[in-house]
Amino acid sequence: MGQTVWACSIAIFSIGQLLGSLNFITTTLDLRAKGMTLMRMPISTWAWFITSCIGLLAFAVLLPACVLLILDRVAGTSFFVPSNLVVSDQLITQHSGGSPLLWQHLFWFFGHPEVYIAILPAAGIVSHILITSYRRPLLSHKVVIYCMMAIGFLSYMVWGHHMFISGMNPFSALVFSFPTLVITIPATILTLIWIGSLYGSNLQITSASLFALGFISMFVTGGISGFFLAQPSIDVYLHGTYFVVGHFHMVMGVAAIFGMFAGTYFWAPKMFGRMMNETLGKIHFWGTFVGTYCIFMPFHYLGLVGNVRRYSAFVDDYLAPLMPVHKFITIAALFTGAVQLIFLYNLIYSRFKGEAAPDNPWKATSLEWTVTSPPPWNNFGGKHPVVYHDPYQYGIESSSGDFVMQDSPERIQTVRDDKKLP
C-alpha cells in the first residue's frame, strides 16, 4: 500500500515536472523581453532552460516506468516482477516473467539525467553570482553555456554506469564507461572557467560568493570520486558501498544545496526588500562548509574499507571497528544541522527586521536589479524592459561605476579590463 502511494506520487511528480519544463522552455523561447536574444540571457536562465530540456525527456521516461510499476502492483500485470520472487519470506505467485532489469534501465535512463537536473540550476546560479562577485566576466560566457548543453546531451548516454554489476552484458559496461568519462570533460571545463576567472579578479567576499566558491569545492570533490566509480573494474568493488553515498552526497546533496544557499543570499534582498545579515551568513557558510566535509569525507574511507550502504546496523565483525568513524560522522551531522538554525534565524529575522535593501545591492547587471526591491506588480510594473547589452558587462568604466546594466542604452566605450591580461 505505502509503496503504491509512493509510486503514484512519483508519477504525479513526473507530470508536474513535465508541465513545468514545458512552461520554462516555451517561455524562454517565446516570451523574452525586447532585445533579449538567447545569447544575452544570463547563465542562470540558460541553466534553467537546459535543465528543462533535460527534464522534459527524462521525466517522460520516468512517468511510463511508474505507470507500469503501478500496474504491476495494483492490476496484476508482470512487467517487472519476475517468477518465484520471495518478498518477506513469501513466495509471490500471481506474477511471472517480468524483468527487474527492465525497471533498472528505465529508472536509470531517467536517473542519470536527473542528477544533472539537480546540479545544473545550481551551476547556473553559481556562475551568475561568481561573475557579479568577481566584477569581471568569465573567461568565456559562451563556453559555459555550451558545456552545459554538452553535459545535458551526454547525460542520456551514461545511465548504464549505475548498473555495472546488475547482470548486464559486460561489454555494455565498457560502452557506458566511455561516455561517463567523456562527460567529465565539459564538467572540468566549467570548473576551470570558474576558477580561472578568479585569477586577477576583484573578488567581493559575501555570503553569496562564499557559498558559490564552496559549491566549486564540493563539485570538484564529488566529481573526482565520480572518476573512480566510472571505471567498471573499480566500481565492481565500490558499488553498493559508502563510497557511492559519499560521491553523490558531495556532488548532488551538498553542492546543489550550496547553490541554493548562494542563490538565497543573493536574491533575498530582491524578493523581500530586506538585506540578510552578512556576518551570520558567513558564520553559516564556514560551519556548513567544514561540517559537510567532516560528514562526507569519511564516507569515502568507509566505502574503501568495504562498508556497505543501506544497512541499519553494522554488527558484522569486520564492520565493528568502524564504529568510531560512524560516531564522528553523527556528531558532525548534528553540528552541521545545528548550523542551519543560524540560517533559518537569519532568513526569518531579516525578512521582517532586516536592513532595507537598495534596488541593486550587488551592483549586478541583469534585469531583475533594474526594478525596486521587492519588485512591483507584474515584475516590471506593466512596463516592457528593453535589453541592449550582453549580460555581463563588468570591469568597464561607465556612468554607473564598473558595470553597465542590461537595459541601459549607454554605449560601452572602454576596452574591458579582462582583455588585458593581469
Added chain:
Amino acid sequence: MAATLQPPSIAKIPLEVRRVKPFDSEAPSTGVWVGLAAITMTFAAFTSAMVVRQGSANDWRHFPFPTILYINTLTLILSSVTLQIARQGFVLTDQAATIAKPAMNALYGTLVLGCGFVIGQYMAWHELRSEGVYLSSAPSSSFFYVFTVLHALHVIGGLCGLLYVISKLRRGVLRRSTLDAASRYWHFMAILWLYLLLLLWMRI
C-alpha cells in the same frame, strides 16, 4: 522601502497596467511542439519496454485484434481530414483566426469523429475482455491495453483542445497560434495511432 514591502492590492493597480498582455506571441504553437516531444519520448519508452519485456521471458501470447480497431483507424484519419477542411475555411491574419459557416461544421465533424474514435476503442476493449483477454492475461495484452488506453486519454485531451478552439471561435477571439497548436496536436494523435497500430500488429 518598508511601505512597498507588500504588493499593492489588485484594485489599486491602474487598469491600463493590468491589461498589458505580456506579449502577443507564438507561445501556444511552440508549447505544443515541446509537449509533443515529451509525448513522443513517453511512447518511445513504452516501446522499448515492450521490446525488452517480450524478449525476457517465454510468456508472450498472440491474439487477433477486434475488427473495430481498423474502423476506428479510418475514423481518426477522417477526423484529421475534416480538420484540414475546416482550416481551409478559416480567415487567417497574422494573429487572429475567424471562420466561415460551412467550415465550422467541418470542425464539429472533427469533434464527432474524435468522440467516435474513443467510443470505438472502448468497444474494442469490451470485445477483447469478452474473449477473455484482460490487462493481466499476458504481457502482450498488458502492453496492448497500456498503449491503447494511454493513446485514448491523449485523444480526449485533443478533444478538449478542439472544444477550447470552438468556444474561442464562437466568441470571436481565437488566436491563430492556438488554432495551430490544437490542430497540430490532433494530427499528431492520428500519426501516433498509426504508429501504435503498426507496432502492436507486428508484435501481437
